[in-house]
Amino acid sequence: MRYTILCYHNEDITSAWTEEEDAEVIENLKAVNRKWARNFGPIVRLMPTSAATTLRKSENIVTDGPFAETKEQLLGFYVVDVENLDVALQIAREMADANPGGAYELRPIALSYPDGEAIEDAPTP
């Protein structure tokens, strides 16, 4: 069985980490990552929610910030590689036509390791 492990934390806290503290957390995670290397798929670190944009599908309304409602549940995600936010929104709108209701949150990816290889040479975010 394949699982996604979705990471939640309070940004007030994570954004207060110094670069050194951030690096220490990543270092701790790497140890786990190395131990389970054979079991790892893609690893992604998202940018802060301040970089997010949300498309409400039925109303076709674009708002700044993350999807913050609690009535809906997270059901899946796509990773797209595009020139800019405009193109990403265009894709999202076409998907919204195919599957109306709910919302898409577009959040840029800060770091990604497609094959889950040990995050050895990670540049500091």
Added chain:
Amino acid sequence: MPQPPEPDWIETRLVGARPQAIAALLRYFRDLDLAEEAFQEACLRALGSWPKNGPPRDAAGWLIMVGRNAAIDHKRRQARLTALPDEAAISDREDAEAALVERLDAADYRDDILRLLFVCCHPDLPATQQIALALRIVSGLPVRRIAAAFLVGDRAMEQRITRAKARIARADIPFETPGPAERAERFAAVSAMIYLVFNEGYTDANPQGERAALCDEAIRLARLMLRLFPAEPEMMGLLALMLLQHSRRKARFDKTGAAILLEDQDRTLWNRGRIAEALAMIDKAMLHRQPGPYQIQAAIAALHARAERPEDTDWGGIDALYQALERHAPSPVVTLNRSVAIWKLHGPEAALEMIAPLAGPLDGYFYFHGVRGNLLERLGRKSEARDAFGRAIALANTPAEAAHIRKHLDRLEG
């Protein structure tokens, strides 16, 4: 309860919750000193309670509640020394707590934090006091570290902050919920103050120094503002601008501490993560189609960031953006900056002609003489170049700037 494996996790949580907690306590007590004392007391109790009980789910809410109650108890104890306890005040305490919890919704604390930051950038305060106050009160940096950042003694900084607070106490702090026009005004003042904090750190040559940490702090404040007010394109622009400037931190100075010009920097040292986040912020801001000075400056910085080599720079685009900036925020400094694009596009003579009218207004400005000396040097007008660099060195604001100009002078001698 098991503790999360985080570095100094209590300290980090207290720092993270601080702006929100102090802002709410300020609304409650309408007094900066009382708010700070209440927060301090709450932090002390957190240090006692959290290691045993684990962190509360809502750290800021916990600190606000505990801080508020501690301050009320303190007041009541003082009152008891002079008068009988006020039964009514005690009996409605539970209700007051319920009301406070209710008021802690997102809409409220957005304005709380905006107010707290706005109080720190009161127009009566000189820029250095605004920065010191924001770092002390909003960010919670110890006076010792702020003093180190400003290269003054602890006592002098303590006095400076005390004076700034006294000034604010005399002024009227606006506690009513702001209307759209006032909110926009506060927003502009707060943006300018955040950028001041950033620039204070940006001018420091030592990437490990106290001042460099101010850049991170300014970026944190801008991200915080955007989480509270997500649809403000100028705040997106400011965050992008600071991220782009900060992305070059490791490339901006040589080993001796002399400043390195953009075109001579080792671009592999630029922080790609910060650049990527900045480009994402600019994308978002552009969807609003409300350009402003921060967005335009960020767009200029982004064109530099996108160029892998200096010769790949889109100088035509940069020139167009500077023209837009001249329309939005006209100033001789903007024209001076644009002259660099004109130099790259049309040669040093055209640039020199362009900056000639700036000689009056920018006579006391380091960069004017630096740019002018550079252009004269390129044109082979050595003695004029030497004079210009001489003026620049006399006006240099930091040793890094002076060291950079000295290199030019050495080259002219050689």
